Amino acid sequence: MRKIVGVAAATAAALGAGLWVASAPRPMDSATLDALQGDAMRGQAVYLAAGCSSCHAGPARDADPLILSGGREFASDFGTFIAPNISTDPIYGIGGWTQAQFINAVMRGVSPDGAHYYPAFPYTSYIRAEPQDMADLFAYMQTLPADATPSQPQDLAFPFNIRRAVGLWKALYLHEDWVITGDLTEEETRGRYLAEGLAHCAECHTPRNALGALDHGRWFLGAPNPSGTGRIPAIAGPDFDWTAFDISAYLETGLTPAFDVVGGSMAPVVRSLQQLEKSELDAIAAYILRAGQ
Amino acid sequence: MKFRSFVCIIALGTTIALPTFAQDNPAIGQRQGQFKLFVHNFGLLGGMAQGRIDYDADMAQLAADNLFYLTRHDQSRLWPEGTDSASVSGTRANPAIWENLDDFVAKFGALQTAAEGLQQVAGGGLDAMRAGFGPVGQSCQACHEAYRDEAS
Numbered sequence: 001m002r003k004i005v006g007v008a009a010a011t012a013a014a015l016g017a018g019l020w021v022a023s024a025p026r027p028m029d030s031a032t033l034d035a036l037q038g039d040a041m042r043g044q045a046v047y048l049a050a051g052c053s054s055c056h057a058g059p060a061r062d063a064d065p066l067i068l069s070g071g072r073e074f075a076s077d078f079g080t081f082i083a084p085n086i087s088t089d090p091i092y093g094i095g096g097w098t099q100a101q102f103i104n105a106v107m108r109g110v111s112p113d114g115a116h117y118y119p120a121f122p123y124t125s126y127i128r129a130e131p132q133d134m135a136d137l138f139a140y141m142q143t144l145p146a147d148a149t150p151s152q153p154q155d156l157a158f159p160f161n162i163r164r165a166v167g168l169w170k171a172l173y174l175h176e177d178w179v180i181t182g183d184l185t186e187e188e189t190r191g192r193y194l195a196e197g198l199a200h201c202a203e204c205h206t207p208r209n210a211l212g213a214l215d216h217g218r219w220f221l222g223a224p225n226p227s228g229t230g231r232i233p234a235i236a237g238p239d240f241d242w243t244a245f246d247i248s249a250y251l252e253t254g255l256t257p258a259f260d261v262v263g264g265s266m267a268p269v270v271r272s273l274q275q276l277e278k279s280e281l282d283a284i285a286a287y288i289l290r291a292g293q
Numbered sequence: 294m295k296f297r298s299f300v301c302i303i304a305l306g307t308t309i310a311l312p313t314f315a316q317d318n319p320a321i322g323q324r325q326g327q328f329k330l331f332v333h334n335f336g337l338l339g340g341m342a343q344g345r346i347d348y349d350a351d352m353a354q355l356a357a358d359n360l361f362y363l364t365r366h367d368q369s370r371l372w373p374e375g376t377d378s379a380s381v382s383g384t385r386a387n388p389a390i391w392e393n394l395d396d397f398v399a400k401f402g403a404l405q406t407a408a409e410g411l412q413q414v415a416g417g418g419l420d421a422m423r424a425g426f427g428p429v430g431q432s433c434q435a436c437h438e439a440y441r442d443e444a445s
Contacts, residue, residue, distance in 0.1 A: 062435075144431075205389055229378055230385065230443030254434050259336030261430055263437025 023167025033100035036135035043140025079156030116166035125200035236292030247285035249285025357415030
């Protein structure tokens with residue numbers, strides 16, 4: 001009997017140790033990331049493509065979307081996520097972070113003190129970014145204002161409030177592979193980088209499984225609105241018949257081919273993307289049509 | 294201002310909170326019809342602005358005139374309390390409209406101002422029309438961002 005208990009205890013301990021190891025944060029090498037030279041001018045375009053303001057802009061977002069004091073709430077099946085302060089404030093924001101800490105936060109979802117972020121922060125897309133772009137983004141964000149609003153704790157139900165478990169989720173779902181593969185034109189390839197990476201289109205336009213991971217088999221086919229009523233529309237599949245001109249014009253002006261005007265959570269996305277070069281919007285459009293084939 | 298005071302009176306005075314369907318309150322379909330007429334005119338100008346159709350000064354002016362008058366249509370009976378998306382189906386009007394009536398009315402006022410600006414320039418050439426068209430779209434977007442739900 002004592003032997004059985006001993007084996008059970010040892011098995012449980014081994015399982016626990018295994019889960020602990022499997023759920024460990026896996027940041028990239030700090031020295032390599034810190035060695036990158038960021039360019040703030042280039043970083044502005046990265047910032048606009050990545051849509052940081054869309055979630056992190058504070059209550060004064062209409063007047064100044066560059067005050068990244070956070071506070072915006074995102075209801076979900078797992079609880080309510082609250083965007084943190086990512087302004088340059090050294091205490092309440094990320095003003096005290098190193099470049100490597102920043103890049104590991106954005107591309108691996110790992111905080112400076114080694115905790116997992118929840119994947120409401122779309123590092124599942126940002127993992128496909130070029131570290132150099134992230135260094136440029138970091139340089140640009142140093143130029144934005146500081147704001148001393150404290151970040152609010154995430155309001156999640158058990159068991160989703162166990163951060164360490166996010167490590168197991170990452171082991172299953174955090175991959176840097178491209179979703180759409182095969183022969184792509186140069187423009188489609190650029191569009192894929194923007195859409196699957198920085199602009200993280202799929203985070204809203206692709207449905208998720210029960211664990212909240214994107215269903216790559218239903219890429220861009222639309223999904224329930226995670227934070228309200230209605231649906232996030234499909235941008236692929238039989239019900240989506242926009243041309244490349246239509247998509248690019250929508251991202252530039254917020255006008256659909258039927259001249260409805262963008263609203264909801266897509267409105268700030270358009271406000272950011274419309275500041276990019278038109279060729280970048282054309283590239284996203286080319287990729288979206290390629291992805292829908 | 295008439296719009297605002299009327300809606301406020303409705304908000305204060307209405308106590309009926311029975312769950313209903315959109316078709317029970319004709320105001321919902323009627324205000325949706327109003328927006329369709331906005332698009333009927335705004336879309337023609339948008340088509341010209343985007344180069345989908347050729348610019349025609351007379352047609353542009355007519356559409357801008359329509360939009361001007363349509364946005365002057367009195368709103369006071371189109372937004373009764375209880376016709377929000379949390380209370381009834383068949384509408385994308387977010388309940389926040391009735392919680393922020395002053396802001397909602399101000400945003401509608403911005404549309405009226407932009408429509409007036411567009412009316413003044415729509416017949417004056419493509420570039421002038423485009424310059425007046427942009428603010429109209431922005432006024433639509435500001436309200437849709439805050440107060441319109443996703444389509445179902």
